[in-house]
């Protein structure tokens with residue numbers, strides 16, 4: 001958050017840049033005021049911090065009135081006791097990452113990619129520069145760092161696979177190369193654009209340098225207006241980009257985050273259908289080879305190149321039946337239990353859908369968040385954990401996701417289009433006393449092995465994993481009973 005143009009200030013206030021009233025409230029105190037993005041921990045919002053001489057005070061759930069009181073009480077060169085803070089942290093005076101306070105959510109995991117969230121001004125190149133950004137790394141150095149990197153999230157062309165082989169291939173080819181940042185893949189991607197867009201842009205620019213790309217495209221959902229606005233501002237302010245940046249929005253539908261549908265949207269095609277994938281080919285954007293990666297993947301690249309540390313953390317967003325959602329950054333050795341520590345469940349935790357919209361259902365959270373461990377546990381790796389409270393019904397939950405898949409698929413391939421419709425129907429039959437477990441499993445297998453894109457491959461996972469972990473609940477429904485009491489009548493489910 002430091003601004004080298006304001007060298008004389010002693011105290012700095014960070015206020016949310018997305019809520020009106022805070023700047024005015026904080027002005028007039030003599031402190032400098034920086035507008036920053038969200039931390040990812042919604043329970044703390046709006047968060048105001050006051051910093052001086054290596055000490056930062058936190059004011060969570062702040063109002064403009066409280067911010068004004070804090071500003072009034074800030075005297076001279078210290079933050080002592082101003083405004084009765086929720087936490088005070090001592091830290092290196094020149095830190096460019098949000099200090100870790102003992103506040104729920106912020107104190108979970110290890111914030112590396114998220115370090116600047118809630119601390120640096122999103123569109124300030126000087127803040128990013130002060131954090132060590134705009135690294136002067138050579139292409140071979142970037143590629144060597146990428147050898148440790150796997151794609152993150154369902155919007156990444158190389159989900160859970162190494163990215164570097166594609167990059168070397170693109171560099172060696174004769175075609176032009178476009179770097180496509182797919183920020184349509186989930187809340188963590190949107191958070192990065194919103195709060196630390198320079199981390200994402202730098203990752204994309206490093207990749208462009210490594211492969212000789214002549215274009216960077218940032219693709220985001222049109223629903224993420226603030227994120228789009230911030231990344232546009234950051235792109236305009238980027239210092240010496242290796243390739244020019246375009247920011248393009250697409251429809252907010254979930255399927256529009258699939259990598260090939262993202263390319264269709266960037267090319268301006270209004271009818272979103274997934275493209276066929278060929279194992280040996282990279283996708284194209286217009287006539288250029290397209291390297292499509294999530295905002296998360298590229299932000300991890302930027303931080304890894306800058307720090308020399310392995311990209312060994314994962315961003316996990318916990319949502320669902322919780323007081324408020326949180327996006328945390330965990331070492332891959334941490335478990336899902338640690339992610340749950342970041343939130344307050346609203347009614348106990350019966351289960352969680354782990355891995356994304358079409359994640360895996362489980363009631364066992366002693367599972368590491370590394371992609372291998374999650375895959376071994378038959379869970380998804382997309383970085384989302386949806387909590388289901390004790391009174392939730394997993395049969396109804398699986399049915400809702402099957403209905404969503406039936407309605408939202410792009411229609412291109414039969415296994416997904418017809419499979420999702422049949423799955424919805426078979427799950428409705430359970431409420432009529434017919435639980436055809438073998439038939440559902442066969443259908444699920446067909447969808448997972450024959451669908452063209454990850455939407456269809458993943459769409460049946462909630463049902464399959466719910467049957468494995470909560471089989472007795474399916475049988476109970478076929479007997480006319482919902483163990484959680486959530487399904488009051490069969491008609492409710494039809």
Ligand code: SF4
Pocket residue numbers: 255273274409410411412413414416417451452453454455456457
């Ligand atoms: S899997 Fe579904 S979303 Fe993907 S191409 Fe087939 S019908 Fe479309």
